[in-house]
Amino acid sequence: MAQEIERKFLVTGEFKSQAFAQDRIIQGYICSAQGRTVRVRIRDNRGYLTIKGASNVSGTSRYEWEHELSLAEAEELMKLCEPGVIDKTRYLVRCGKHVFEVDEFYGDNDGLIVAEVELASEDETFDKPSFIAEEVTGDRRYYNSQLMKKPYKTW
Numbered sequence: 001m002a003q004e005i006e007r008k009f010l011v012t013g014e015f016k017s018q019a020f021a022q023d024r025i026i027q028g029y030i031c032s033a034q035g036r037t038v039r040v041r042i043r044d045n046r047g048y049l050t051i052k053g054a055s056n057v058s059g060t061s062r063y064e065w066e067h068e069l070s071l072a073e074a075e076e077l078m079k080l081c082e083p084g085v086i087d088k089t090r091y092l093v094r095c096g097k098h099v100f101e102v103d104e105f106y107g108d109n110d111g112l113i114v115a116e117v118e119l120a121s122e123d124e125t126f127d128k129p130s131f132i133a134e135e136v137t138g139d140r141r142y143y144n145s146q147l148m149k150k151p152y153k154t155w
Helices: 071-078 142-147
Strands: 003-011 019-031 038-042 044-057 061-069 088-097 100-107 113-118 132-135
Touching: 019 071, 019 142, 038 071, 038 142, 044 071, 061 071, 088 142
Parallel strands: none
Antiparallel strands: 003 061, 003 113, 003 132, 019 038, 019 088, 038 044, 044 061, 088 100, 100 113
16 A cells, blocks of 8 residues: 655745756546545646545545556546646755655645655654745645635635
8 A cells, every 4th residue: 555645834935946847737636525535637748547545643644546647548537527626836846865846836726835745754854945834734725635625815
């Protein structure tokens, strides 16, 4: 079973000049129920189907399974998604021995920028880049599946 362990933070300050890569991501949800999500993502003309389970109490760890799809398959599955879509650019920024994924959101979530870092264990230490602000790990409002339903601009 694949376990995803990550921490999430709000971003303030400049980060784009530190990025070594960036991709535009469009994603929708076939299922966005609490405790389980089925996500369809299009990233760089490739598709992905991802299933995530419930988060643990701290919100740091949960089951994740992902499978690459063709672009055509992903586009077909997007038609089955719940209303709403997540549109963002993901920037990859190295800090120490970790890579932070910084997501800049558009559309109804415009103005929101969050960073995630994947870890090998929940107690793993890591260096934080200067643009990292408040930690929001476990705050469901910042889950992409929730941003689709209750966008940042409505808070």
